[in-house]
Amino acid sequence: MAIFYFCLLLLTMFSSYGFAAITTSNPLSIRQTLSSPDGSFELGFFSFNSSQNHQYFGIWFKRVTPRVYVWVANRENPVTSLTANLIVSRNGSLILLDEKQDIVWSSGGEVLTSNECRAQLLNTGNFVLIDNVTGTYLWESFEHPGDTMLPQSSLMYDIPKNTRRVLTSWKSNTDPSPGEFVGGLSPEVPPQGFVWKGSSPYWRSGPWVETRFIGIPEVDKTYANPLAVDQDVVNGTGFLTFRALRNFDVSYIKLTSDGSLDILRSSGGTTGWIKYFEGPLSSCDLYGTCGPYGLCIRSISTTTCKCLRGFVPKSDDEWNSGNWTRGCVRRTDLSSCQGNSSSTTQAKDRTDGFYRVANIKLPDSYQLASFGDAEQCHQGCLRNCSCLAFAYINAIGCFVWNQDLLDLVQFSEEGEFLSIRLAHSELAGSNRIKIIVVCAISLCVFMILVLAAIACWRYRVKQNGKAHVDMEISEDAWNNDLNSQDVSGLNYFKMHTIQTATDNFSVSNKVGQGGFGTVYKGKLQDGTEIAIKRLSSSSGEGTEEFMNELKLISKLQHRNLVRLLGYCIEGEEKLLVYDFMVNKSLDTFLFDSKKKLEIDWPKRFDIIEGISRGILYLHRDSFLRVVHRDLKASNILLDEKMNPKISDFGLARMFQGTQNQDNTDRVFGTLGYMSPEYAWTGTFSEKSDIYSFGVLMLEIISGKEISSFSHGKEEKNLLAYAWESWSETGGLDLLDQDIADSDSVEAVMRCVQIGLLCVQHQAMDRPNIKQVVSMLTSTMDLPEPKQPMFVFDMRDKDSLSLNSNDHIHTDLFSDDENKQAHDKQKSPLLKSNSINFCLD
Known part of the structure; x- marks a missing residue:
């Protein structure tokens, strides 16, 4: 019983x-x-x-x-x-x-x-x-989604495989069987989100531009946008991913049974759900409400359609009765293309032109042209008889339309400029417009003269106070620049608060020194320990690094990224304020004969995995797509539990839209960690970070520094020795012998192989970070790495043409002055012609 x-x-x-x-x-x-x-x-x-x-x-x-x-x-x-x-x-x-x-x-x-x-x-x-x-x-x-997207889920299309992942509405709130609405991502370049009713478009987001959809001004246009798009034009794939809303426990996207695409959020418990976004919000958002060449003036309460300039309703009776679906037609036909064949100025003056409309949700059926800049976009469309409109958007390029303009919406703000092709007679200006233009030009000239006079007066009267004035102007310029960026969520620290926290920047609180400036430890009045990066007033490149790090890292939040608390700009002082990491940086443990014993293999593996997840966030999971460009042991900080935090984003760069690589004439970074294609040609991408991560993995496994390691009579560098070790013993003898144990054999061998996969010479051969994380966290079979071909010759120091001012290495929170001096010598800002390769 x-x-x-x-x-x-x-x-x-x-x-x-x-x-x-x-x-x-x-x-x-x-x-x-x-x-x-x-x-x-x-x-x-x-x-x-x-x-x-x-x-x-x-x-x-x-x-x-x-x-x-x-x-x-x-x-x-x-x-x-x-x-x-x-x-x-x-x-x-x-x-x-x-x-x-x-x-x-x-x-x-x-x-x-x-x-x-x-x-x-x-x-x-x-x-x-x-x-x-x-x-x-x-x-x-x-x-296999239904009507709902959760954070980290995505919709997608794959053209080669003829597959797509979409949302399908329920029939009703109590009947989950498929309804009549479908939501997904379209394969245009750039893509846009759609809701279809049956096979007909019902609602459209507009094209994806940098970090947002043009047709959804209500969704935060900053990097807090919960939507992210990743498009691979070459391979014919695209993904629309939903990210968790900040400051809320839970959130989701739902395609309702009546065709509404809603984003909802909650703080948990019985607080219920709050709508963050609802689309369509007004009848203007419904696809093609005003028909071809009809412009819908967007308002939540009412809908108003009007014909674009140079167009008239196709049917006056229908238009006046509120039936706008047939749209508008041209009042004056376009002239034939004159192009460069026109023989007279008079003929050229009668050619078509463009009328510019502001705050527009760009119409459907666009194409992305290959014109390089705004003027080339304008001229290219003008020379093409079939080009009916164009729009140029920075960082994306030239949009052109060869079909009727459909689903045009005008917002009260936001949106883009659209230039519409019209006949010459529709563009002729009135005398009133000419008068306004002349007056505006005259006013501008007058203002310039007044400002010039004031400047001369200030120069003569206040020449003795020039330094003070310059300081004020400089400070205003910095603050104005910051005000134009999104640094929401950061605290502005007053200078006296920083001075109190650091005992007026006392030497005893100094914990680091680099090309950027000095790093101090401080303590706020509430007991919070902070680290302050103080920009050196003589560091011009430090200024650029400061601004880049402030604007970028303020938008990034992850457990494996250092947390920026705030900043201070006062006079010539520019400071960044971070959480203080009590264990300083990874290199202080890894390359110290005594302290490295504190990080055994399980802890080193946790550090490797933590760094990989931080990079995954930067490359794939954040609202930005970020390439760090300076991953190394001294830029990995350790908290009180030895959790890794990626730091120093001064060299980081953001990719937008369909961009997946970039290049630069000035190669910044640290010798030994830079990928061959970046060091040699200035080309950097996510795969550049993968290379650096591979080097870092091999350093963590071996406890040896890439810049100082040599093995045997041939003085093999770390990559060459890692390859030899993997080829002969599966990589087991690469493990730091001071921490070796029999339980770590399989994991060590696997990590060595992953590290070698990451440092392969060709960027295309290296795995992406998502694949790296999968390799680290599963027992899947690994591909065979190719032998590293080119490596930096760290022994030939004299062959490097270095400038003492050309280094940007900042060893955060390290209190070892001798080591800082050593790091400063081995971490230059490298020009592309100052790097030696050796064939191993």
């Missing part, structure tokens, strides 16, 4: 609280649930209106009420019995069975597996089927 009650107790516990995973021997039945490890999401069977006759299997938010269902498996086929089970089959699929053992839903066909699989609900809300042996995902719910 005791055994019976014990078994009953266990059954009750499993039914009430769920369990960790679904396996072939442990299916999930009705009244059982599966929770994510952090308790954010729950998976199981549910029904609407307390009806037990229609059971659905799905996922919902566990901690927020009212309940929101984010994914449903059997949305078209509810279970109509009181008994059902979700099982993991031995052929690698999920199967939902009813009481007659009939298949209600299945995840798909058979796959080759080890016959050892489990299904888990991750903290992201992603329901995954995992091969226990390889650790690979055989199936995941994020790749």
